[in-house]
Amino acid sequence: MKRKKTDGITIFLFLLPALLLFVAILVAPLISSGFNSFFKWNGIGNKEFLGWKNYKSLFDKSQIPFWHSVRNAMLLAGLSVFIQLPLALFLALLLGRGIKGERFFLSVNFLPVLISTVVIGQLWLKIFHPEGLVNALLLKIGYLKDPLNVPQWLGEGKGLLLYSCFIPMLWQYVGYHMLLMYAGVKSVPTELREAAKIDGATDAQVDWHIVIPSMKQIIKVSVIFAVTGSLKSYDLIAIIAGINSNEAAVPSTLLKRHMSLRMEYGLGSAIAVLLIILCFACSIAIGAIFKERD
Template sequence: MEKVRRNKIAICLFMFPAVVLFATIIIIPIFMSSYYSLLDWDGITKGIFVGLDNFKELFTSKSAGFPKTIGNAMLLAVLSTFIQLPISLFFAIILGKGVKGEKFYVAVFFIPVLISTTVIGQLWLKIYNPDYGIVNAGLRFLGLDNLTHVWLGEQDTALFAVFIPILWQYVGYHMLLMYAGVKSISPDLREAAKIDGATEWGIARFITIPLLKPIIRICVIFAVTGSLKAFDLIYVLTNGGPAHASEVPSTLMVSMIFGRNRYGFGSAIAIMIIFLCFFFAVLIRKLFRTEEVD
């Protein structure tokens, strides 16, 4: 019993710094934001308690535009889930089979994840430039001048133009997670399937993908929650414009807090982002668990 007690004390001592750091960085700010969200506060003068008025304004005020930001974030989540993740899965399966230069390709695909988002934003600003950007230049070269656009300056194209760099940056991240999962699958299963006459598509469909479901679930959670809290790349490329066409909750939050000095309202947006990320994370886990049971 004495040895068990000492082990528990040692575990608590080793965990204490991590718990303190976690509480300082995550738990305490969440509670502080929850309190600020109940105030009408400009960040300087004394705040006035208004209860849930900030949350009501989120969904009733047309000038705030919060529902539109949720729609934009959900569209990014759908595009990430049904375009980005299948591409990542495809590359993971191809590289996981063991191709020549496998490690090199894995490193190349992962490089964009390591690059600063600000640098990536500046790079794609040049690519989308309406005068000398490679996108419009390529279309003009092909004689498709009528398809050229001010990609980041038009309401119809801004959100999709922002999604392309997001896909480019993080496809390697999801691919690496899935690649690690593919490499962890026993080669004996693949060999047995080949002996039974299974095609590459059959092996991927009935062996590889089912065994990757736990990792795919994590990738879906990361893709959806990442879209809900997306900020940096959108801020650099469009700052939520034009006319809020690419506005997402995080850019609206920053605009409200630092642009309009509405700390209480901005904190309410922050709490909604946390709630939505938590809600969809739990929902996705439940959906995958239900599918596994069925």
């Protein structure tokens, strides 16, 4: 009995530092954000209690484009799940077959993940520049006639800015998901593949009936990462469109805009709280969908 008690204290003491860090870094700021979201506060002065007013203003699209930003984030999540992940899966399956130069292609596809987002952003800014690569190409092939009247890929309100942000984001993280899935592909026992082959299955049939079902958990993790990553997306949008863009706004850029630029800490905290709830809800929903399929 005494031994058990001593073990319990030891376990508690060993866990205490991690628990303290968890509370200090995650729980306390969460509670603080939740508390601040009920106030009007510029970050330095006195707080004025507003009740639910900050949340109500987020639901009023004439005041803050919050739901537009959520829609943008969900669109990005959709594109990630239905374009980025299938592409990553395709590459993982292809490389998993042990093609020539497997390691080289693995590294090449993973390279964008290693490059700083700032560098990637600057690179794509040059590509989408009015006199950049995309428009030059469209002029060259004759799709565009007038060099003084070209699509404004980076112009606010022209309907293209959102996609100018999403394309590099999807491109950058294909390699990341590919690597996760590649590990899954490689974990499938060789005997299973060989047995299927002996039974006359093609490579595509092996992938569809054996490899993909075996890596369901990895696909689930990838989907969760892709969706929550899309909801939290910030850096590339801030670089390419800017945090004051409404067209390409996502909840994180909106949060930064209100909290840091406009000094509306209460409103920013309300956005943060809703963003956290949204991320949790999506993770639970994805978990439930995969569980149902099981």
